[in-house]
Amino acid sequence: MDQKQNEDKILRMKELHRELLAASRAYYQESREIMSNFEYDRLYDELLELEKETGTVLAGSPTQKVGYEVLSELPKEAHEAPMLSLDKTKEVPVLQEWLGSQKGLLSWKLDGLTIVLTYEGGELVKAVTRGNGEIGEVITNNAKVFSNVPLRIPYQGQLILRGEAIIKYSDFARINEEIEDVDAKYKNPRNLCSGSVRQLNNEITAKRSVNFEAFMLVRAVGPEAAAAAGDAVAEAGLPDDGTDHGRFHNSRKEQFEWLKTQGFDVVEYKEVTAATLPDAVAEFAEAIQSYDIPSDGLVLLMDDIAYGDALGRTAKFPRNSIAFKWADEIRETTLREIEWSASRTGLINPVAIFDPVELEGTTVSRASVHNISIMEALELGVGDTITVYKANMIIPQIAENLTRSGNIVIPKICPVCGGETQIRQMNDVKSLYCTNPDCQAKKIKSFSLLVSRDALNIDGLSEATLEKFIAAGFIHSYADMFHLDRHKEAIVSMEGFGEKSYENLMAAVKKASNTNLVRVVYGIGVAGIGLANAKMLCRAFGYDFERMRHATAEELTAVDGIGAVLADAWIDYFASEKNREAVDGLLAELTIENEAENTEAAIFAGMTFVITGSVEHFANRKELQAAIEARGGKATGSVTAKTTYLINNDVTSNSSKNKKAKELGIPIISEQDFLSMMGEENNAD
Missing domain, CATH: 1.10.150.20 (5' to 3' exonuclease, C-terminal subdomain)
Structure with missing residues (x-):
């Protein structure tokens, strides 16, 4: 390969970096989609191939990243060893060659959030998310309210295991049915699960029916482990991590079955050889149509523990297991039209209508295109020959446009009301909106x-x-x-x-007709003002709606959580005479409950607190936040120049919030320090 070819390939790799990282950030951190799964996989495979051809892996390559970025305020903890992702294939013969003469366990590859559970003396003592593979988030309190996680088990030694937190399709549908606002419904079970598992308030987690499916025993160390293991373990060359391997006869299957005796739900699996693999894969493929748990493929694991561990690992993949992604069943068809679907916010989404085709056992004739950016990237046109597939064998998507005529005309009028439409760009995504308030x-x-x-x-x-x-x-x-x-x-x-x-x-x-102001402020539907923002506005303006509705941009942006965009949306809403009349008419029909008078002295007025880490005196952070707000203070999520105090019981930790506070010269106080500040109020009395 000459120098020019190599440079061109490096340039292409950089382009792929940008596209894949943007798509990954949108999907995992912002719960939106700017690229189909099919397109992501295609670009990912192209990047992987270019890395092999050039022998170059650029810093931050998507092929080297594992899991989502840690963004929440949950406590962080480094994993003892990196939690690696799996190498993958879409070809059954590759699985057969990989397994060779060994026995394997073929199981579902679950589409949720990977969790590590630790038990000591039979008690669940810790739960940590996979995080970015190196550092996870401690979600112990949340794991204790999962639907099926044992809080106590018979085994009295140290047990560490991995599994997937998931929300079943049936529970996902039930939760969405309870949400009247179509725009507020959750997009898919994985995003709902991720948000549920990482809640700061585990009461919310408890309502979400999160399940845990175990898929790997990491360690099982009992006081009698060494004696129970015996010489057979040493002769087998098993890893010396203190695990009682003799109990499991050097078999992952035995581990799975033993975990069941401890009360764990274990991922459904089949014992296979190279010869039986094709039939087993076919059985899973048939079962996925009615399987209630989200899955995006299969995992093949070596049954022989010693053999699998002896294979070692690469920088990114363990060699004792491999993932199988469904070879997408792709059908060619003709695009007949783009249907435009309007919502409460005025967003008008494009939906592709095409000649019916059979996919994964069902007939499909439509697929969401999500937004104008994706539609333009595919260069869709009426009469185009397109290929379609089902993402994870479930959700119809457009894979490719083979003719790319690009003749779709974006409507200038709303398909529902005939009002004028407008294209708006938020970050890197273009979407269509109806501008008619009476739509x-x-x-x-x-x-x-x-x-x-x-x-x-x-x-x-x-x-x-x-x-x-x-x-x-x-x-x-x-x-x-x-x-x-x-x-x-x-x-x-x-x-x-x-x-x-x-x-x-x-x-x-x-x-x-008897209600409170927070419900009203949320219910009138100012763009972007959700329930949490409605609460913040009401508190900030002392539950005085007249002050609130006439607030200036400066007053609004002073409220935690209200930025310039939301402030403009609020002001624009009340600039409309029609909106003002509608709200006045509504208020005339309602009896607004007065908020209970705050009897606490406003000793924290003008102060802004940030809370991080675990709390001891208060039941949870929410109770601590309420104590701050009851005394006139504000509790926010991020350390900024406006922060007065950072509350962290681990005052000397090197957490990101502590570092930021030190950089800005903001005092870091413990919970006890905060209680002492509250005590000054009592002494004054």
Whole structure:
């Protein structure tokens, strides 16, 4: 290879770095998609091949990174040994050649979050996420509320095992069904699981039905381990980590079965040889159609512990196991149209409609294109020949556009209301929006948000019912929902309604008329103002809505969590006369509960605290935060120049927050120091 060819390949590698890292950051850290799985895998494989050809691996290469970046405020902990990812293949013959004459265990490759559990004396003492492979997050309290993690086991020695935290499709569907606002629904089980596992408040984790599936015993050390292991272990050449390998007869299968006796759910597996592998893979492929646990492939593990460990590892992969990714079943078809689907926020998503094809046993004819950026990257056009597949054998996606005519015309008017559309770019993603505030799609979705559980919570006003009432002319404004009694006769006669349903609805409306300001601020649907921001605004403005609605950009951005974008959205919302009238009409129908008067002296007024690490005196960080806010202070998540104190019981640690506080000259205090500050108030009394 001449120098010019090598330089060109290095340049291409740098391009691939940027594209893959941007896609990975969007998916894992921002829960959005700027590239299909198929395209990501294609680019990843291209980069891998270029690295082999050039013998060069650039710093920060996506092929060298493992797991997601640690971003939360959970305590961090380094793993004893790096948690590596697996080499992969899509070819069964490669699996057969890899296994050779050995026995193996073929299991699901679960699509969740990898967790390491540690037990001492039969008690669960620690749970740590995989993190970035080197450093994980300590989520012990959250693991204790997983649906199926044993808190106590019979084995009294030290037990360390790895497994996958997952949320089943059935639980994912149930959780999403409880969310009335379509835009607020979770995108996929993995993202929901990741957020659930890494919560600072494990009450939320407990409600999410997180399951744990064990897939690797790392260590099992008992007081009698050495005697139980005996000479057979030494002769077998097993790793000397103190594990009682004699108990498991040098077999991963024996480990799996033993873990079951300790109360763990173990990933479903089949014992295989090279000869039986093809049939086993086929059985898994058939089963995935109805499998309730998210999976993105299979894992083949050497059963012989000593043999597998003797193979060692590469810089990135262990050699005792390999991943099998489904060879995507790809079908060629013709794109017939792009359907544009509107939402409450005005976002209009493109959906590809194509000639029906059979994929993974079902007929599909449509696939989300997600946004204009992806549509343009594929250069989609009506009549184009495209290839489609099911991501993880489940979600229809466009793989490639073979003809790339690029003739799709982005609509200048909304498909629902005929209002003007606008292309907006956020970061690196272009999306289409309807600008008409009276758009029917927006109207239905906005009413749906207002009646949702975290807003006014009017049971009986589903999105489908709202659509009927709006179409019938019963509801034009927010206030109209409180005068549905004017249409009793028509409602009772509607399909799906009756006297009893009507009475229940009226009772729910009456109950909803007594509410609090946080619910109202969230429910009116100012772009970007979620429930947490609504709470912060109400606190910051002393639950004075008049002050809040007339606030300046400077006043709004002074509120924790409200940046320039959200401040502009708030001001723009109340700059609209129509919005002001709608809110005034709503308020006239409501009785807003007064917040309980704060009897604590505002000794922390003007102070901003950041809390990190574990707490001892308070039940949790939320209780400590409440103590700060009750005394006039603010608790935020990041250390900045505006921070007054950083609360960390490990005052001398080298955590990122401690380092930042030291750089900025911000005092680091312990929980006891904070209690002493509160005590000054008591002494004053």
